[in-house]
Amino acid sequence: MKCRKCAGKAVINMRQYKLALCRDHFLEWVPAQTQRTIDKYQMFQFCERILVAVSGGKDSLSLWDILGRLGYQCDGLYIDLGVGGGIQYSDESQRCAQEFASQRNLNLHVVNIQKDYGETIIAIAERSMRGRDKPCAICGIAKRHIMNRVALEGGYSVLVTGHNLDDEAASLFGNTLNWIPGYLARQWPVLEANRTGLARKAKPLCRLYEREMATYALLRGIRYIYNECPYVEGSKSIYYKELLNKLEEKRPGAKLTFYLSFLQAKENGLFSPYADPDLEELHPCPTCNQPTSAPGQCAFCRMVAHLV
Amino acid sequence: MKCRKCAGKAVINMRQYKLALCRDHFLEWVPAQTQRTIDKYQMFQFCERILVAVSGGKDSLSLWDILGRLGYQCDGLYIDLGVGGGIQYSDESQRCAQEFASQRNLNLHVVNIQKDYGETIIAIAERSMRGRDKPCAICGIAKRHIMNRVALEGGYSVLVTGHNLDDEAASLFGNTLNWIPGYLARQWPVLEANRTGLARKAKPLCRLYEREMATYALLRGIRYIYNECPYVEGSKSIYYKELLNKLEEKRPGAKLTFYLSFLQAKENGLFSPYADPDLEELHPCPTCNQPTSAPGQCAFCRMVAHLV
Numbered sequence: 001m002k003c004r005k006c007a008g009k010a011v012i013n014m015r016q017y018k019l020a021l022c023r024d025h026f027l028e029w030v031p032a033q034t035q036r037t038i039d040k041y042q043m044f045q046f047c048e049r050i051l052v053a054v055s056g057g058k059d060s061l062s063l064w065d066i067l068g069r070l071g072y073q074c075d076g077l078y079i080d081l082g083v084g085g086g087i088q089y090s091d092e093s094q095r096c097a098q099e100f101a102s103q104r105n106l107n108l109h110v111v112n113i114q115k116d117y118g119e120t121i122i123a124i125a126e127r128s129m130r131g132r133d134k135p136c137a138i139c140g141i142a143k144r145h146i147m148n149r150v151a152l153e154g155g156y157s158v159l160v161t162g163h164n165l166d167d168e169a170a171s172l173f174g175n176t177l178n179w180i181p182g183y184l185a186r187q188w189p190v191l192e193a194n195r196t197g198l199a200r201k202a203k204p205l206c207r208l209y210e211r212e213m214a215t216y217a218l219l220r221g222i223r224y225i226y227n228e229c230p231y232v233e234g235s236k237s238i239y240y241k242e243l244l245n246k247l248e249e250k251r252p253g254a255k256l257t258f259y260l261s262f263l264q265a266k267e268n269g270l271f272s273p274y275a276d277p278d279l280e281e282l283h284p285c286p287t288c289n290q291p292t293s294a295p296g297q298c299a300f301c302r303m304v305a306h307l308v
Numbered sequence: 309m310k311c312r313k314c315a316g317k318a319v320i321n322m323r324q325y326k327l328a329l330c331r332d333h334f335l336e337w338v339p340a341q342t343q344r345t346i347d348k349y350q351m352f353q354f355c356e357r358i359l360v361a362v363s364g365g366k367d368s369l370s371l372w373d374i375l376g377r378l379g380y381q382c383d384g385l386y387i388d389l390g391v392g393g394g395i396q397y398s399d400e401s402q403r404c405a406q407e408f409a410s411q412r413n414l415n416l417h418v419v420n421i422q423k424d425y426g427e428t429i430i431a432i433a434e435r436s437m438r439g440r441d442k443p444c445a446i447c448g449i450a451k452r453h454i455m456n457r458v459a460l461e462g463g464y465s466v467l468v469t470g471h472n473l474d475d476e477a478a479s480l481f482g483n484t485l486n487w488i489p490g491y492l493a494r495q496w497p498v499l500e501a502n503r504t505g506l507a508r509k510a511k512p513l514c515r516l517y518e519r520e521m522a523t524y525a526l527l528r529g530i531r532y533i534y535n536e537c538p539y540v541e542g543s544k545s546i547y548y549k550e551l552l553n554k555l556e557e558k559r560p561g562a563k564l565t566f567y568l569s570f571l572q573a574k575e576n577g578l579f580s581p582y583a584d585p586d587l588e589e590l591h592p593c594p595t596c597n598q599p600t601s602a603p604g605q606c607a608f609c610r611m612v613a614h615l616v
Binding site for chain 2: 176177178179180181184185239243246247250254257258261262264265268269270271272273274275
């Protein structure tokens with residue numbers, strides 16, 4: 001297969017676009033696509049300071065790499081959750097994140113949950129009702145809290161995450177299977193910081209397939225952690241991804257159409273402005289001051305105070 | 309497995325409700341569920357005359373049977389489309405519909421497309437651009453036109469079809485994969501006759517699984533055509549049903565939740581009133597007087613006039 005642009009040897013064929021590209025043109029194409037997404041959804045400007053949430057995986061490290069190549073000013077944030085499993089997941093992913101940062105002379109914040117809050121996320125999950133079976137919900141609460149805290153304390157105007165199209169489509173699929181109005185009303189490539197105490201969040205890779213991101217990381221020589229978090233196994237999102245992959249196999253582009261037509265329909269006013277019932281119910285947590293919809297303390301503060 | 313109500317031998321276990329029932333209790337349960345659906349969505353009253361669109365399959369014949377047992381006044385409508393295939397689909401399905409009606413002394417209207425319009429639906433499809441590959445779109449246009457005509461001419465206040473939960477969930481799934489605002493805004497168990505020239509339409513079986521309907525038909529001794537229309541093979545709706553069945557296998561009730569939470573979200577005002585862009589664009593077809601959104605003649609009249 002030949003590159004559409006230069007007729008050189010193609011390294012990837014993107015069936016959904018009927019587009020095959022060689023190494024050099026693909027490595028140009030990915031940042032260009034990312035820039036288009038940043039522009040279309042007005043995510044951020046070149047003058048803004050950006051905090052990249054880095055897990056050590058292919059998506060977040062590639063995102064940091066891409067934003068740097070595009071000329072944005074980004075620092076990284078790695079959260080050491082203390083996830084072991086047979087593969088020492090947290091240790092290995094932190095090594096990848098730190099190696100990436102130091103090789104490029106970039107600034108990486110590291111937050112260690114055990115050091116800052118006395119316990120690993122797994123220990124917190126094991127003693128809580130909500131996390132007993134699976135630590136993912138607890139882990140999500142902690143990550144959201146810490147990312148927001150570091151973004152606000154560091155004066156960053158936007159927090160970016162490496163969610164790719166497969167992630168966003170799977171999340172949309174889950175929200176659609178249960179038609180949860182609030183989630184559907186809120187899912188968007190950028191969430192404005194329009195409520196006091198919440199940093200703006202953006203997902204610049206939301207239109208790039210996971211497969212494209214893996215190819216990008218490989219071709220850029222980025223060392224990342226190949227394994228998924230050991231607790232991801234058996235999760236709903238993995239199952240939704242498998243179903244969407246089946247659809248995609250039969251109809252290349254189905255995943256992209258699913259996600260983009262949702263965004264388009266939303267832009268065209270599909271949802272009523274009253275679709276998000278939680279919109280007005282936030283108040284500041286008396287302990288950490290971050291906004292929360294729960295009564296009294298936020299879920300994170302209750303969690304570290306042994307109240308859940 | 310034992311019947312939840314009488315501890316007799318269960319004939320069906322409905323995992324999504326954790327409900328096993330014996331023959332007699334299941335045969336009571338299906339009409340009771342149907343009545344609940346009719347009431348909840350205010351489909352029709354006992355005083356109204358109902359036209360049941362009958363294909364000869366398990367769903368529509370069971371629907372006619374159920375509505376009769378519930379005490380509604382129903383006539384049937386069978387449309388002979390002239391579909392052969394190796395199995396003489398139309399002949400066999402008409403035999404089932406007529407046998408059902410005559411055994412119960414019910415009134416069945418029969419419309420023969422070839423007799424009334426000069427050609428079978430397959431012949432029309434073969435000479436048209438739109439139906440060349442697959443006659444399904446053409447067939448859908450013809451059925452909708454004829455069902456509406458017979459309902460209006462016969463003074464029926466409502467036209468009912470045998471769409472079951474699997475049909476509705478697959479249709480919703482397809483509409484969701486492409487987020488087509490008009491389709492999502494219009495999908496509902498009953499469509500009011502609020503536009504001149506369109507009969508009210510209702511789907512009283514929309515909350516019953518296909519499997520439940522097959523069991524019902526079997527236990528009631530209804531002879532129906534087992535084969536699907538030969539042109540259904542390879543259709544998107546079959547594929548969507550397969551995917552939803554995979555979901556259901558893993559999570560009993562997933563299909564029901566998908567459909568019912570959609571209806572609930574709609575009732576709660578998820579969609580904006582402007583979501584259906586086609587709503588106001590209907591006008592009467594100059595030939596048949598039925599409402600159409602196409603400019604000039606409706607799709608059906610253009611089709612029989614050899615204009616498509």
